[in-house]
Amino acid sequence: MNRLYSIYDRADPQSFELLQDSISLKKKDIDPIIDELESTLQLIIPDFSLKRVYIDIQDRLLFIILLLTLKKLDASVILIPIEIKPDVFFESEIIYITDNKKHPEALMINNKFEIITGDNFNKNNLRNFENRYDILLYTSGSTGKSKLIGKNASNIITEVMELYRLFKPLKKDLFYITPPLYHIYGFLFGLMLPLYSSSVIDLTYHFTPESVAEYVKEKKVDFFVSIPSYYKMLEELHLQHFFKKAKKLFSSSAPLPLDISDSFYNKSVSITEVYGSTETGGIAYRVSAETIQWQLFSYVKIHGHSLNNEVELIIDSPAISVDYDKEMGFNTGDVVNFNTDNNFVLLGRNTKFVKIHGKRVDLGFVLSRFRDYIKNTYSINILEDQVFAGLKDDKIYIISEGNVFEDPRKLIEDLRAFLPGYAVPRYIIFNSIPRNEMGKINKQKIDELIKGL
Template structure:
């Protein structure tokens, strides 16, 4: 989600004021509570029913290590690495059935999984990956028949204060940070999202975002499970396979990120039909991408603002429009326009208001304009420059398909300078600078520009880590 990441689970030092009322914790819905036994949980040529899904959950749970008495209370974790969204969901619920907390690594790289597994609280790894140590859940569910004659009863609602998941920030501004989540935060938010955007029984959801990311977890797994909808097992990133999957499953709800949505411009107008709702998060959606999707496919893309730390904050249906806070969320301006948040999706132990790392301008009825990161506006010489504005100007240059800018502190009177990497095969650094000059003060024009074949974005979320972007310039 567009907000950058801060350390989770700690009291915000500036957030001692308690002038926001604590939100009331509503009772949580039961996962699968809106599914009848034969309702599909997954889409595709071989959909899995709610009864089959719940039987698979119990089968996986039976293979999990027994928790000792001293391990209960949210202290024992299972690392979950499943690319198949159905196996991911079944394994997650199985872990909860046995009292475990599910740890979701920021990626499935072996070194990252090994590092998490060495934690003293981790018991094992649930996975669907070849040559990975732990419990391969594929074999458990592979040959199970559809339940016949069994009485189907969905799981009981989880206790709202129970810790159920640890998600990790993407590391966009540094090392990934653990963010523990309670059932009240996650399941409560999923219910709010389903209600706000009218997602319910019969809806078919396809996410291009992997489920270990909080946005993909909420929209791609938990929202369908609480609303009676079904979800695609696959996580498809590229335009043609995505269009084929949408047609195969008659997808109605597409959950994606700007980088993936931008790639759909290679498809002919009208190539994708039947999608009623499109969501985007992870970064601001460029206005030209939003308009192009509207013209090609008739889509009005809903952007969702949030972060691993805060959960969802707000939404809007048009690029540049004010943001509308989600139900129960309040946003106000702090010192220097800094975002102050109170929300039912915050860690219960965090003091209110939570001091965010973004700037806002609050309007009527709590709506607001998002003005970018607090640390995303800096001075080059005596001129203020917004990294977000610089990136927007780069993306507006004809022939530029992707771009990212980086601020580097150089000290002295200059203070900072900007660097930029762009995907623009028909351009040179000189032509890029020339295209920026009509819009930007010369001192703001990036000192170093790299023309690259592709930016090193995370394939699932489309995000760029600062270290990866900076590495592009180290080879010069």
């Protein structure tokens, strides 16, 4: 039996439950749906064990039941983000199942769990993949461009067991998540962890932060899972008190600003941040309102660090899903300062350098000088995550969310007093920094924004 499916198979039938709107499905209700869907799919494709399957499913309940069925069939499943169009990823050698896009070579699935074969679907085109993964996910990575990361059951189960050990969800505890299930964070916290603990997953969608907050309070949600940009909206609408009865609030995918964490903490609500990536799995956790220090997950081992020095964070971990030299360790690209063997302060990404006419320029230094100038001249404090610098045609540009309502040409001229000529930005754009739905910088949207410079 597939190891990920076995987590579902061992779930307590008395406590595990899927909720969505007026639908309530216990394990005894889900099992026959999976069995029937499994039989239907096997009539079309008898053996899934070496196949890869794209699932492009918007309905969350349908997503989970189809995913569990495909894991029972031992298929490698590729989770498709809603923003990626089929013409970007589609290959006729890979099975494509969707509930929201008509495609002649796809299998369509409806909310009755019925499969409709596309007119041009050809099972004879399908390829067997010897390099097997249990789950493959698209991630923006550090470049902002979509890339596919494969994870094996051992990567996922390692992390799920650690989350269960640390945060101790109980049977019948209620989970509610805002991030999508096709993102590693949503997949782990919104499906695998509650599955492992035989808890209840509420998939009901609410459009506004107000309705989410009211729902969390009304339904007595135990574990609330979201992202920094959503917590920011909740904080701006003064909705922190709706979450007082929840056992745990989680945040991941991007740094949670300390002022937001503090605003919840001052209302007796703690947000636990989880640090990691799709490639590395979870690395550490903290409640930033209590401490700036991150606590390592127990399975993470550190390579070559010394206490009280700035070092690159290089790790060894069974949750890492990409190939790396085990002797050298995996370089996360982050700079940290270890206070003890298991606790560190995250200082930021490795400094970003670019070359301009043969000169090495530190964009982090340029942004620091820009922020200092704005603060000293206009008494406006622009946070680190409110500015972005890049290079276009050997010219530096800055995007700033803090607007001083000044002619950018004057700012550029004034910055010459603080930067060498080749490092002075040629363009300053006052604009919100484009981000994807998980709050990460969207480099493709930035490219569109600077196109006319």
